[in-house]
Amino acid sequence: MPRVSRRRVLQAGSALAAMPAASQQTENAVAASDATDIGKLPRVKQELVDPPFVPKHEQTNPGGPAIVEVELVVDEGKRVIDESGTEVHTLTFNDSIPGPLIICHEGDYVELTLKNPHGNVFMHNIDFHASTGGLGGGALTKVAPGQQVVLRWRATKPGTFIYHCAPGGSMIPYHVVSGMNGAVMVLPREGLSDRGGSPIRYDRAYYIGEQDFYVPRDSQGNFMRYERHADGIADMLGVMRTLTPSHVVLNGSVGALTGDRALRAHVGETVLFIHSQANRDSRPHLIGGHGDYVWEQGSFSDPPAHGLETWFIRGGSAGAAIYTFKQPGVYNYLTHNLIEAVELGALAQVVVDGDWDDDLMTQVQAPAPIPA
Numbered sequence: 612m613p614r615v616s617r618r619r620v621l622q623a624g625s626a627l628a629a630m631p632a633a634s635q636q637t638e639n640a641v642a643a644s645d646a647t648d649i650g651k652l653p654r655v656k657q658e659l660v661d662p663p664f665v666p667k668h669e670q671t672n673p674g675g676p677a678i679v680e681v682e683l684v685v686d687e688g689k690r691v692i693d694e695s696g697t698e699v700h701t702l703t704f705n706d707s708i709p710g711p712l713i714i715c716h717e718g719d720y721v722e723l724t725l726k727n728p729h730g731n732v733f734m735h736n737i738d739f740h741a742s743t744g745g746l747g748g749g750a751l752t753k754v755a756p757g758q759q760v761v762l763r764w765r766a767t768k769p770g771t772f773i774y775h776c777a778p779g780g781s782m783i784p785y786h787v788v789s790g791m792n793g794a795v796m797v798l799p800r801e802g803l804s805d806r807g808g809s810p811i812r813y814d815r816a817y818y819i820g821e822q823d824f825y826v827p828r829d830s831q832g833n834f835m836r837y838e839r840h841a842d843g844i845a846d847m848l849g850v851m852r853t854l855t856p857s858h859v860v861l862n863g864s865v866g867a868l869t870g871d872r873a874l875r876a877h878v879g880e881t882v883l884f885i886h887s888q889a890n891r892d893s894r895p896h897l898i899g900g901h902g903d904y905v906w907e908q909g910s911f912s913d914p915p916a917h918g919l920e921t922w923f924i925r926g927g928s929a930g931a932a933i934y935t936f937k938q939p940g941v942y943n944y945l946t947h948n949l950i951e952a953v954e955l956g957a958l959a960q961v962v963v964d965g966d967w968d969d970d971l972m973t974q975v976q977a978p979a980p981i982p983a
Contacts, residue, residue: 649678649720649763656680659711662862663817663874663959665885668714670812671802676718678763683710684726685735685754685791687840692824692858693865693956699824700840702733702776702789708863709820709887710774710793715766716800722763727754732840734778735786739764740928741772741795749777766797769911771929773889781848784890788823788851790863792889794929799911803904803933806914811904813883813933817874819895821888821924821946821957822863823856856891859946860956868959874944876936878965884944887929895932896921896947897961899940902932921947938972939965 655677657666686706691698704710715721721742727735734755738747742764745751754760775792777783803811827835827846834857837843850857861868868874876882881903886895902919907930915933916922924930936942942961945952952958 652676652678652720654678654680654722657713657715659683659705659713661705661707662709662712662820663868665712665796665816665818666714668798670798671810672716672798672800674800676716676720676765678720678722679713679715680722680724681713682724682726683737684728685731687731687733691864692826692860695834697826697834697858698836699826700789700837700843702735702786702791702840704737704776704791704793708790708822709818709889710791712793712818712885713774713795714798715795716798717766717769718800719766719797720763721766721795722761723748723752724759724761725752725754726759727756729757731756733782733786735776735791736778737762737774738777739772739774739795741766741768741770741774741797743767746777747774753778766795769797769799770906771796771885771887771909771911771931773887773927773929775889784851785844785848787889788825788856790822792820792822792887794818794820794885794887796885796929796931797911803911803915805904806917811915811933812881814880815876816883816885818885819861819868819887819944819959820863821886821891821893822858822860823891824858824860825850825853825855826857828857856955858956859891859951861944861959865956868944870960873941873960873962876961876963878936878939878963881933881935882961884932884934885929886924886932888924888926891926893924893926893957894921894947895924895930896945897932897934898943898945899938900934900936900942903934905932906930907932936961936963936965937968939963939967 683704686703736749736752738749776786904915905919905922907922945958
């Protein structure tokens with residue numbers, strides 16, 4: 612596998628030469644022509660929160676559009692991703708993996724302030740799959756260290772969508788698999804509904820971001836550590852080209868949503884799960900439960916599927932599923948590629964309290980010797 616020099620990598624990360632911006636003047640002209648009308652819209656500052664939690668929001672919003680203001684700050688750091696102490700250099704939005712969920716309603720404008728602080732090394736930008744034009748905003752949001760940019764885009768399609776950094780060339784997948792991805796949920800103004808048009812409401816919402824890591828190993832098979840991002844990029848690109856991740860985790864590390872950090876719910880509660888995978892296909896499954904309503908392709912314009920056992924999230928997309936819990940206990944939420952779930956880490960837990968219903972399940976006979 613050919614090696615990549617540190618100088619070449621940093622040039623690729625900062626130049627963005629592969630990313631055309633021909634539409635920039637046109638989009639700026641359109642934005643300017645709409646400035647008078649947009650200036651009359653109400654502004655709402657959305658306080659973003661770390662996943663698996665979601666921002667405070669209304670499930671319906673029958674009024675007119677608003678400008679939803681959000682801020683994302685680029686962090687170039689490192690973190691431990693498993694119980695063995697495996698360390699990776701990360702690139703993140705707001706220092707979380709995945710980046711925070713952004714929520715708006717169809718017809719709203721999302722106004723993003725993207726900051727790339729002094730002390731960072733790489734050029735960054737952002738591609739919103741929910742937006743229209745300019746490489747999803749990637750052509751208009753290039754920020755070098757010490758810069759910030761403000762982008763406004765209109766949410767014209769209801770559903771769940773990913774966003775990610777896309778600085779050009781090999782740095783696109785490198786940034787994404789280093790943690791630089793998140794999701795947007797664009798709710799219909801009238802809220803979610805089933806096939807018959809009846810409204811669906813949820814009591815809780817959780818955001819689960821599935822992340823694949825590609826940590827190089829040394830000649831003895833041990834995961835390697837590097838002092839700086841640039842020191843390990845060439846080795847990591849080599850692992851990435853095998854298409855075989857070393858870790859597949861939920862919300863940034865093995866066990867991030869298990870044990871004391873498990874998700875919580877009560878019997879009778881309806882829970883919305885938003886699941887994103889910015890790079891690889893995934894197959895979410897809730898052991899002991901179902902997808903009562905599932906938008907596996909993410910589009911809220913389409914009726915949801917009903918009663919699924921496992922659903923499919925395409926790489927580079929986000930989907931949503933709703934389930935009303937009927938029994939107490941610990942539910943495993945995982946990708947049903949069980950090798951990735953059990954061996955690589957793509958597993959979460961939902962701890963549900965409440966009363967047991969024997970009509971749904973009961974142990975007729977306890978384990979005992981087989982009769983002679």
